[in-house]
Amino acid sequence: MNDVLMIVGMALITWMIRATVFVLGDRLVFPPLVRTALGFVPVTVLTAIIVPMAVSPHGGGAELTWRNPQLIGALAAVAVSALTKRPLLTIAVGLAVFFVWQALLPTLLPTLLPK
Amino acid sequence: MTSTHRFTAFTAGARDTIPMLIGAAPFGVIFGTLVASGPLHLWHGQLMSLIVFAGSAQFIALGLVAGHASFAVIWATTFVVNLRHVLYSATLAPYVAHLPARWRWALGGLLTDEVFAVAWAHYRLHPPGSVGPYYFLGSGLSMYLNWQLWTLAGLLFGAAFPGLQSLGLDFAMVATFIAIVVPQLVALRYLAAAVTAGALAFFWQAWPYKLGLLAAVFAGVVVGVLLSRPRGARRTTVEASR
Numbered sequence: 434m435n436d437v438l439m440i441v442g443m444a445l446i447t448w449m450i451r452a453t454v455f456v457l458g459d460r461l462v463f464p465p466l467v468r469t470a471l472g473f474v475p476v477t478v479l480t481a482i483i484v485p486m487a488v489s490p491h492g493g494g495a496e497l498t499w500r501n502p503q504l505i506g507a508l509a510a511v512a513v514s515a516l517t518k519r520p521l522l523t524i525a526v527g528l529a530v531f532f533v534w535q536a537l538l539p540t541l542l543p544t545l546l547p548k
Numbered sequence: 549m550t551s552t553h554r555f556t557a558f559t560a561g562a563r564d565t566i567p568m569l570i571g572a573a574p575f576g577v578i579f580g581t582l583v584a585s586g587p588l589h590l591w592h593g594q595l596m597s598l599i600v601f602a603g604s605a606q607f608i609a610l611g612l613v614a615g616h617a618s619f620a621v622i623w624a625t626t627f628v629v630n631l632r633h634v635l636y637s638a639t640l641a642p643y644v645a646h647l648p649a650r651w652r653w654a655l656g657g658l659l660t661d662e663v664f665a666v667a668w669a670h671y672r673l674h675p676p677g678s679v680g681p682y683y684f685l686g687s688g689l690s691m692y693l694n695w696q697l698w699t700l701a702g703l704l705f706g707a708a709f710p711g712l713q714s715l716g717l718d719f720a721m722v723a724t725f726i727a728i729v730v731p732q733l734v735a736l737r738y739l740a741a742a743v744t745a746g747a748l749a750f751f752w753q754a755w756p757y758k759l760g761l762l763a764a765v766f767a768g769v770v771v772g773v774l775l776s777r778p779r780g781a782r783r784t785t786v787e788a789s790r
Binding site for chain 2: 453
């Protein structure tokens with residue numbers, strides 16, 4: 434019972450955080466500086482989420498090496514997106530490079546790449 | 549809007565969320581597995597996914613429960629870990645302002661990192677008020693049902709999937725976010741803001757409760773705002789400082 438109370442509290446807090454600004458709607462008018470700032474939220478927050486995932490996929494230090502499939506896949510995706518701006522192609526090439534690189538890493542690559 | 553249009557918008561939202569569904573699946577299973585091996589009842593784990601629907605906060609809560617933290621600590625942590633969602637709802641607010649309140653409550657409840665990314669990529673191509681709620685709903689509801697399904701799979705069969713984390717399915721989220729962000733980096737101010745936020749998020753990733761992420765986003769936004777100031781305003785500041 435107590436644990437249910439704990440979970441319901443978490444749910445209410447999360448819902449309030451997510452929905453309050455939506456529900457206030459027109460009653461909440463942002464000053465121009467805040468509106469300019471909000472324009473930078475999507476690119477900053479999405480980049481801030483993925484850079485640690487690609488650079489240090491195991492949560493520790495930086496893995497800036499050819500042996501990091503997350504990094505290679507991410508760089509391939511950035512290149513495709515910058516050149517074509519096509520989302521589906523970007524996702525497809527990024528995933529393909531990542532999974533192929535990850536699969537080849539233990540077998541093929543050690544013979545091709547210096548330690 | 550006809551029902552055909554609603555359905556088309558709904559399925560388009562769900563379709564554009566597919567890579568996110570793949571990326572979230574292992575986390576759902578791992579969450580379920582952790583509940584099954586921890587002090588909470590199995591149905592408590594499903595209840596958490598059903599009504600909290602926030603991956604990071606759910607994982608952190610499990611750790612806190614196992615460490616016998618008080619409810620106050622768990623609730624305060626939930627608040628801090630989810631604070632970034634205020635930025636999401638403030639960014640999308642102009643696009644839902646014309647909807648009835650019940651829609652705004654519902655869409656707000658579904659607003660995760662992934663749904664924000666997909667919904668924003670869609671909305672930004674249209675003027676505020678011209679897009680109905682069904683695309684957003686399709687993205688949010690598919691993410692919600694996916695999270696329930698994989699939580700349940702983890703609760704029931706979690707022990708049967710060892711090494712799920714090492715498959716790297718979460719890379720689907722990285723690739724999708726790149727596909728959304730890179731085309732937006734059209735001006736130096738956006739590029740500088742993104743690079744600042746990304747680099748600082750890496751250096752500050754060990755900060756507790758995602759505070760490093762929040763601080764990195766804040767720093768990136770400040771860089772962007774500073775570079776957006778009109779030339780006239782910049783000159784005035786220089787003159788004033790003389």
